Each structure stands twice: as C-alpha cells, then as structure tokens.
Amino acid sequence: MYITIDHASKTIKNKQVLRDVSAGFERGRIYGVVGPNGSGKTMLLRAICGFIRLDAGTVTMNGEPVVFNRKLPDSVGVIIENPGFVLSETGMQNLEYLAGINKDFDQEETERLLRLFDLLDHADAKVKSYSLGMRQKLAIVQALMEHQHLIVLDEPTNGLDQESVAMFLEEMRRQRDRGATVIIASHHFDELNQIADYCYAMRDGVLRAED
Numbered sequence: 122m123y124i125t126i127d128h129a130s131k132t133i134k135n136k137q138v139l140r141d142v143s144a145g146f147e148r149g150r151i152y153g154v155v156g157p158n159g160s161g162k163t164m165l166l167r168a169i170c171g172f173i174r175l176d177a178g179t180v181t182m183n184g185e186p187v188v189f190n191r192k193l194p195d196s197v198g199v200i201i202e203n204p205g206f207v208l209s210e211t212g213m214q215n216l217e218y219l220a221g222i223n224k225d226f227d228q229e230e231t232e233r234l235l236r237l238f239d240l241l242d243h244a245d246a247k248v249k250s251y252s253l254g255m256r257q258k259l260a261i262v263q264a265l266m267e268h269q270h271l272i273v274l275d276e277p278t279n280g281l282d283q284e285s286v287a288m289f290l291e292e293m294r295r296q297r298d299r300g301a302t303v304i305i306a307s308h309h310f311d312e313l314n315q316i317a318d319y320c321y322a323m324r325d326g327v328l329r330a331e332d
C-alpha cells in the first residue's frame with residue numbers, strides 16, 4: 122500500500138472533522154472522495170500531505186510516517202486550495218520557479234501538459250492576465266509536471282470548461298497507467314465515476330468505501 126491512513130482523528134474548534142478514518146491507497150489507482158460541503162474531504166487530503174497535525178492516528182507514505190509540517194517529497198503533486206502563483210510573473214516562470222524549488226524541471230513534459238490544457242500559447246503571459254480556469258489548469262500542470270508518484274487534488278475541475286474537463290479526465294487515466302496514485306476530492310460525482318477505480322464517501326468526518 123503506497124498510502125495508509127490508520128485511525129486518523131482531528132478536532133478543530135470543538136468540531137471533529139476526521140473521525141477514526143482508516144484507508145489505503147495503492148499505486149496505479151485513481152481514488153475518488155465525494156461528500157457534501159464541510160464533510161471533511163479537504164481535511165482528509167491535508168492529513169495525507171501532513172498539512173494538519175492529527176490528534177490521533179497515523180499516515181504513512183511508502184512506509185514512512187508523514188510528519189506534520191515537514192516538506193513534502195518532490196514526488197507528491199498537490200492542489201489544495203489556491204496555488205500560490207506570483208501574478209506578476211508568467212505562467213512558465215511560475216512553473217520553473219516551483220520546479221526549481223525541487224531542483225528539477227522537465228521542459229518536455231511541462232510543454233506537453235501546457236499544450237494539452239491549451240496553455241502553451243499563454244505560457245509567456247503574466248498569470249494576472251489568466252482567467253480563473255486558466256489558473257486552475259496551470260495548477261494542474263504544476264501538480265503533474267514532475268512525474269509525481271502521488272497526485273492529491275481538491276476540486277481540480279472547478280472553473281474548467283467541458284473540453285478541459287475531458288482532457289483532465291483523460292490525463293488522470295494516463296497518470297494512473299504510468300503507476301501514479303491519484304486521489305481526487307470532488308463534488309462532481311459524474312466525473313469521478315468516469316475515472317475512479319475506487320470511491321470513498323465522506324460524511325461528518327467519517328470515511329466509508331462506496332459500493
């Protein structure tokens with residue numbers, strides 16, 4: 122199992138946002154997490170990435186414990202909330218900078234992804250000129266451009282038009298087929314239904330496998 126969550130619980134301001142959550146995520150699989158607003162989907166993704174300190178339980182990634190607030194390995198691609206793009210820089214400069222933090226920039230793969238999402242012609246334009254959907258697609262490119270082993274995406278298709286959603290779904294299949302573990306939280310059950318190998322349902326902090 123690539124990711125294991127073992128009896129994870131978390132309470133924030135008297136509200137239990139994760140309740141004894143246990144789950145496993147394998148390589149080469151797409152996992153969907155569905156659930157109503159405020160049910161804890163984002164908290165679950167944050168826990169997987171070590172962005173929150175659990176009150177109880179553990180998360181392991183590739184056998185290693187995920188430690189709160191420690192820098193994520195380069196092999197993890199994440200979209201949780203707004204990516205911190207520098208608006209006065211171009212799309213490409215932002216990608217180079219973000220990859221540079223990890224000392225790795227694969228020009229060819231980055232261009233392939235930019236082309237796929239119709240951003241290549243805009244790569245030298247400043248991000249402040251991008252629409253919401255274009256920023257979201259740039260965030261997707263950033264989460265995939267380093268051949269990440271684990272891809273964790275919160276509402277990745279928000280703001281995307283139908284054509285871009287189709288591209289995204291196809292690209293997720295491609296990532297799965299090269300062996301990545303893909304975890305997607307979304308309200309769009311119809312989209313997840315098209316690609317997910319497994320679906321989890323979140324409700325009031327409780328995670329259940331969907332039939």
Ligand SMILES: Nc1ncnc2c1ncn2[C@@H]1O[C@H](COP(=O)(O)OP(=O)(O)OP(=O)(O)O)[C@@H](O)[C@H]1O
Pocket residue numbers: 133134136138156157158159160161162163164165323
């Ligand atoms: N900083 C915070 N302080 C207090 N409560 C919080 C905080 N952050 C999140 N919560 C609560 O945690 C619960 C789970 O939130 P989470 O963002 O994980 O939900 P979600 O399932 O991702 O919802 P959505 O579909 O709206 O994105 C919510 O009830 C929310 O009110």
